[in-house]
Amino acid sequence: MKGKISVGIIGAGRIGKIHASNIVYFIPEAKVVTVADVNMTPEIETWAKGLGIAQVTKNPDEIFADPEISVVLICSSTDTHADLIIKAAKAKKNIFCEKPVDLTVKKVVAALKAVKESGVKVQVGFNRRFDHNFARVHDLVKSGTIGDPQIIKITSRDPAPPPISYVAVSGGLFLDMMIHDFDMARFQAGSEVVEVYAKGACLVDPAIGKAGDVDTAIVTLTFANGALGTIDNSRKAVYGYDQRVEVFGSKGAAAAENDAPSTVKLSSEAGVCSDKPLHFFLERYKDAYINEVRAFFDAIAHDKEVQVSGEDGLRNLIVGLAAKKSLAEGRPVKISEVPLE
Amino acid sequence: MKGKISVGIIGAGRIGKIHASNIVYFIPEAKVVTVADVNMTPEIETWAKGLGIAQVTKNPDEIFADPEISVVLICSSTDTHADLIIKAAKAKKNIFCEKPVDLTVKKVVAALKAVKESGVKVQVGFNRRFDHNFARVHDLVKSGTIGDPQIIKITSRDPAPPPISYVAVSGGLFLDMMIHDFDMARFQAGSEVVEVYAKGACLVDPAIGKAGDVDTAIVTLTFANGALGTIDNSRKAVYGYDQRVEVFGSKGAAAAENDAPSTVKLSSEAGVCSDKPLHFFLERYKDAYINEVRAFFDAIAHDKEVQVSGEDGLRNLIVGLAAKKSLAEGRPVKISEVPLE
Amino acid sequence: MKGKISVGIIGAGRIGKIHASNIVYFIPEAKVVTVADVNMTPEIETWAKGLGIAQVTKNPDEIFADPEISVVLICSSTDTHADLIIKAAKAKKNIFCEKPVDLTVKKVVAALKAVKESGVKVQVGFNRRFDHNFARVHDLVKSGTIGDPQIIKITSRDPAPPPISYVAVSGGLFLDMMIHDFDMARFQAGSEVVEVYAKGACLVDPAIGKAGDVDTAIVTLTFANGALGTIDNSRKAVYGYDQRVEVFGSKGAAAAENDAPSTVKLSSEAGVCSDKPLHFFLERYKDAYINEVRAFFDAIAHDKEVQVSGEDGLRNLIVGLAAKKSLAEGRPVKISEVPLE
Amino acid sequence: MKGKISVGIIGAGRIGKIHASNIVYFIPEAKVVTVADVNMTPEIETWAKGLGIAQVTKNPDEIFADPEISVVLICSSTDTHADLIIKAAKAKKNIFCEKPVDLTVKKVVAALKAVKESGVKVQVGFNRRFDHNFARVHDLVKSGTIGDPQIIKITSRDPAPPPISYVAVSGGLFLDMMIHDFDMARFQAGSEVVEVYAKGACLVDPAIGKAGDVDTAIVTLTFANGALGTIDNSRKAVYGYDQRVEVFGSKGAAAAENDAPSTVKLSSEAGVCSDKPLHFFLERYKDAYINEVRAFFDAIAHDKEVQVSGEDGLRNLIVGLAAKKSLAEGRPVKISEVPLE
Secondary structure, three states: OOOOEEEEEEOOOHHHHHHHHHHHHHOOOEEEEEEEOOOOOHHHHHHHHHOOOOEEEOOOHHHHHOOOEEEEEEOOOHHHHHHHHHHHHHOOOEEEEOOOOOOOHHHHHHHHHHHHHHOOOEEEOOHHHHOHHHHHHHHHHHOOOOOOEEEEEEEEEOOOOOOHHHHHHHOOHHHHOHHHHHHHHHHHHOOOEEEEEEEEEOOOOHHHHHOOOOOEEEEEEEEOOOOEEEEEEEOOOOOOOEEEEEEEEOOEEEEEOOOOOOOOEEEEOOEEEEOOOOOOHHHHOHHHHHHHHHHHHHHHHOOOOOOOOHHHHHHHHHHHHHHHHHHHHOOOEEHHHOOOO | OOOOEEEEEEOOOHHHHHHHHHHHHHOOOEEEEEEEOOOOOHHHHHHHHHOOOOEEEOOOHHHHHOOOEEEEEEOOOHHHHHHHHHHHHHOOOEEEEOOOOOOOHHHHHHHHHHHHHHOOOEEEOOHHHHOHHHHHHHHHHHOOOOOOEEEEEEEEEOOOOOOHHHHHHHOOHHHHOHHHHHHHHHHHHOOOEEEEEEEEEOOOOHHHHHOOOOOEEEEEEEEOOOOEEEEEEEOOOOOOOEEEEEEEEOOEEEEEOOOOOOOOEEEEOOEEEEOOOOOOHHHHOHHHHHHHHHHHHHHHHOOOOOOOOHHHHHHHHHHHHHHHHHHHHOOOEEHHHOOOO | OOOOEEEEEEOOOHHHHHHHHHHHHHOOOEEEEEEEOOOOOHHHHHHHHHOOOOEEEOOOHHHHHOOOEEEEEEOOOHHHHHHHHHHHHHOOOEEEEOOOOOOOHHHHHHHHHHHHHHOOOEEEOOHHHHOHHHHHHHHHHHOOOOOOEEEEEEEEEOOOOOOHHHHHHHOOHHHHOHHHHHHHHHHHHOOOEEEEEEEEEOOOOHHHHHOOOOOEEEEEEEEOOOOEEEEEEEOOOOOOOEEEEEEEEOOEEEEEOOOOOOOOEEEEOOEEEEOOOOOOHHHHOHHHHHHHHHHHHHHHHOOOOOOOOHHHHHHHHHHHHHHHHHHHHOOOEEHHHOOOO | OOOOEEEEEEOOOHHHHHHHHHHHHHOOOEEEEEEEOOOOOHHHHHHHHHOOOOEEEOOOHHHHHOOOEEEEEEOOOHHHHHHHHHHHHHOOOEEEEOOOOOOOHHHHHHHHHHHHHHOOOEEEOOHHHHOHHHHHHHHHHHOOOOOOEEEEEEEEEOOOOOOHHHHHHHOOHHHHOHHHHHHHHHHHHOOOEEEEEEEEEOOOOHHHHHOOOOOEEEEEEEEOOOOEEEEEEEOOOOOOOEEEEEEEEOOEEEEEOOOOOOOOEEEEOOEEEEOOOOOOHHHHOHHHHHHHHHHHHHHHHOOOOOOOOHHHHHHHHHHHHHHHHHHHHOOOEEHHHOOOO
């Protein structure tokens, strides 16, 4: 098919597969030509063929070496992101990289440096900015409808904790979970975080504590524009995925409630009950995943700014590291205290 | 206490007691001086004393004969209303009469004739017009906010059926229950009913059918201004008292939801649940009962039109009789088909 | 592609295009091979090519003659449906036909006869049964959660009236609009309609009245199982597409509210406001259209009963004709009064 | 009237008048016999007479000296509370004291010591515990329905800032406004606060900053039982009084939304809008004020524990002082750091 943007996808795990099928079904101007996975399996091959993806490989370099391919999606494990970004940048491929870019500021800075030198575009996978509810809140803030933002309130709770094995390598709650909320807070406040105070506890599962992490946390943010923020996280909400954002300002407040599978209310002797929130991120952010890749390809097609930059990825990481430092030292931490290398 | 409006109450049943204590607590310009009940009991005497009511009697005529008393509340059994109105009118007492005025058009017409001749005020106890939710809907209609009313939708369901003994004498669902909805429909439409079609069924309790009544009904109304209405009634909603009104017009719709004891939402594995509606009319219309007597005394004190006239009582009865006729004959019935005597 | 169900689509208007792209994107086991439209245009050809549909034609017979094709979607104008069903049935193609099958009972009966003789499957396009909200209500009814259905309440209002030209040929409000609600009522009640009373008015646009139709209507339904129903329709709700269903039963009530673009609440000096309902059927039933074709192909693949049969199409039409007769004669009409030819 | 509890009220300002009329109208077992106000005015005298209160005086000592009076309500200015409590205790009067008891720990401790020695009851006016919504949340927590409390979230925003003159003497946002939320947090958590971190800003009115206070604040609480809390306050929410509480636990979450004047939803081209929250505390806590005095007299009549003790008043003050210290020093502060004298 002439004129289509040829795409290579690195990493065929859950999120890699989501992006691949979203591109196949919803991005007519793009075409996935190669999928690379260091652990290529017959299952992945069958899946790729089913989507009409011509080539599969164990070696990402085949993607970088393919002159037809102009866009790379990096969906492999976090520890590989930075190096793959550098390779992709050198190969002049536009990049969509899953979050986090890396768990160390140093490697993220190095990756962004390579991106800057090559002039390619890079978008980081903070998908929640593309959620219909949070985008609507953002519109109301940006349009000035609620006036100057004064308080940003974010509640983010998972239906169940990840495996302990994951907690051990993920960088912990602040870097694998709340980092999404840091991005959301910056997105909604329209301002950068300058100070963080984090309070955490292990109330869900002692094993998480043994792994050196917390499973419940409340963080207070201070923004450059003077606004304040509060984020609460829990690894386990028995009623499902709880994702709410509220921005309070001088002219009003905009609050996004959860999405549910239906609007049906059941009235009975037991009370008036409605559905639990959509179970988890795959259901809640189904459309957001489509919207983020659509926005990415739109930015490429029309040479526009991406909506979530590598810089955003870096800043979110720094806020997360400041939160970890705050928790460890039991005091508010200035963003400027986080070393850039 | 000088200058207070002296009040006599006839009938010390549930509703009579509610009005009495509401006047004592919330109508500082009025004073209940006598309570009459043909079945005077020690219990009533104690209750009256507790409220600081000086006199109790078995004989309503003592109230009519008392020159100090200028206002009478008629809260006795329905079959006594018309005659008591006539006596009160002749004694030049302003009258608050519980609904229905009577189950026959002839007696209501006679009572209203006596009222007209004596020039006293009479307000009929259609309390729902004074409910905060329905009054708010009415304001939105009257102010033109929703444009010309086109569809009036009323849902009215009781938590449990009345005793069969009551059904046998009440005039049935259309005259003891839906008559409130006919008044609400006329109130919200701002226009008179010209045609009624009633469909009924006995789905709750066969004994109600045996008593010659229905326990479930849907009525279609046609108004003089062209608007249409639909009312659904059930004698038994297991989740409690269901009282909703919606007015749809050319510029929008105003819909009143039920009231609940609290706004609390409980999110658990079972779903997201909130309270059932307030259980029954005593809870739901607690403030409406206060507001209606306040409005009545305000109309007297400032010589204003009452908000629910005897004429309203007559028209509501006629709509109810038309509904009974429609159900009996299985066809839409014009209001003009109901004989005025 | 081997093993895929080959599909021919007749009629490339709005709804034909929706089904085509839904099959291409969401029904991997099916493949659209031919699109026929008597008014084939370059625009349609480009669209078809864009979707990877190999053949386009002006002549539906090419589809019936194609031995590869085993499934036909009939999305052409209503007056052609019955004949095309007969042709498709004779050609042994399974059939998905848009609603209504026809505006006359006689032609629908003839079409269903042909279908029966050939033994092919036919599903009629009453898409709302596949809406997430209404399906949830249905689950609660079918599971017995709300007990025996007693009152079915349906509100269905369009954001704006169709062109007068359409009203003139559509069969009118009861056959082009409320017929969806008749299907929904039968679906939710789990019982057949036995009597209909229709009241209509022309309150939105006098031109609709001139065209011999009404634009506002309230219909009372009586079901074989004793339940009662009320449906209200308006051609114009300024706040958007209003699609609500409530089923009240002996153990509770299930009520589906409208869907909105977001859950965001904006609190300001003006009040607490949220989004209007999704604008119209394309937005509200986007997923329902996908679900209905998925269910259709699933029924074919696994030789199951279709979820909306030709019989349903016939019964909905008969209820619609009974409603028209009721409006014309100003009386309740028994379903049995509608002649079967 | 024999057998009634005779009550003296000190301070006939807004809150004193509310308590007086609530006792007159809603506490039949009590009788207000004297009202004292150092600034007695004809207006107060008229008001008292209207309520049937026999005596008015400028001198509170007349109340302490009256052997008939067994209950005193202290509704005068904060700086007089402690001394009046001591006098009342010595005079063996049961005491209801408005919050805060005092702005210094030392004087509160002294007052509570006098109370303990005399053995009278004292209830402090933290009225929000008696709000129907927050009481319902508390029931769900106490009954174990939501499991172990893990996160307590409180939003408390006023419709408009108080006069600067008030801010200057009130002790500031943490002692005049958020102290209610500290009480609510302790009430809902069922545990004492052990650490406080406060972040504040002046975003509403610079004059408040000049007066040495903040008008916007977010506080993080740590409870003895391990739960965490977050409270956000603003002196100005343009949409009205915003009073919400959420308790998240191991088995679910209970969240109280705001109360509004009606449940009516207006759907128009502008959106779907409902009423703003009840404007301010007089409207929102109307019933809570009645409930708290009812509970107080009930505790006296049946010699039960009061529901908000002097100890609660002391602990709330200490949390507030810890919050002020935290804000001043920019670090989390342990409750144990607040000196008890």
